Amino acid sequence: HLTILEHSASSYPDAPVFRVPQSDLLTGQVHDWSSITYSQFKHDVKFTAHYWHQVLKSDSVSENSVVGLWLPGMAYQDVLHIYGLLQAGYVPQLFSIHLPNPDIVLELLTK
Numbered sequence: 001h002l003t004i005l006e007h008s009a010s011s012y013p014d015a016p017v018f019r020v021p022q023s024d025l026l027t028g029q030v031h032d033w034s035s036i037t038y039s040q041f042k043h044d045v046k047f048t049a050h051y052w053h054q055v056l057k058s059d060s061v062s063e064n065s066v067v068g069l070w071l072p073g074m075a076y077q078d079v080l081h082i083y084g085l086l087q088a089g090y091v092p093q094l095f096s097i098h099l100p101n102p103d104i105v106l107e108l109l110t111k
Helices: 002-011 038-058 076-088 102-110
Strands: 016-023 030-037 066-071 091-096
Touching (some): 002 076, 066 076, 091 102
Antiparallel strands (some): 016 030
């Protein structure tokens, strides 16, 4: 994942990789879409990796540890969390927010 991102960001820095909806704050209706380029995505991943590295290091979580993420998986921020953890040296374990019983997910995350 990270190697492909690195290659794509250097080969196609201005090419769009994501289109993110812009919503009205009051109604929630999408009124426009903005493009995220490969170079912006790479920058955002590095920023997110720095954030996760600082947070997990302060909690004494060693690199290469498995870190559980309970995400919807449908937003740009979700992708940043996944790639950011990878870039920071951790192994993301994904759990869908749509699982019917949150107790099971919380038990697995605790372990």
